[in-house]
Amino acid sequence: MSRDFSDAQARLLDLKQEYQDRIEKIEDHIYNPQDDLNEHWDDQAISMRDNEMRKTLLLEAKQSLNYVNDALSRIENGTYGECTVCGEDIEDKRLQAVPYASLCMQHAS
Numbered sequence: 001m002s003r004d005f006s007d008a009q010a011r012l013l014d015l016k017q018e019y020q021d022r023i024e025k026i027e028d029h030i031y032n033p034q035d036d037l038n039e040h041w042d043d044q045a046i047s048m049r050d051n052e053m054r055k056t057l058l059l060e061a062k063q064s065l066n067y068v069n070d071a072l073s074r075i076e077n078g079t080y081g082e083c084t085v086c087g088e089d090i091e092d093k094r095l096q097a098v099p100y101a102s103l104c105m106q107h108a109s
């Protein structure tokens with residue numbers, strides 16, 4: 001019996017949209033710093049530190065987006081919900097908490 005992942009898929013698509021929006025916003029801040037310079041013209045150190053922070057956030061968002069895209073393609077090819085290490089079903093509770101989880105609880109820890 002195959003499991004129904006339509007809820008998970010809907011949540012993943014929401015997450016995907018959310019991360020894409022976030023990435024777009026952060027990139028806009030990084031590559032169009034004029035706005036910031038107007039706000040923080042008197043303290044460039046703060047502005048630079050903000051950019052470092054934004055780059056970290058950007059990397060995180062991109063990584064999360066990768067996880068989400070991976071999970072979506074696993075739904076497509078029917079391997080979603082299986083641990084990529086042991087091949088066992090990932091616990092439902094875990095998938096609800098982390099819809100893009102690719103490891104069972106045992107292998108995630």
Ligand SMILES: [Zn+2]
Nearest residue numbers: 083086104107
């Ligand atoms: Zn496992």
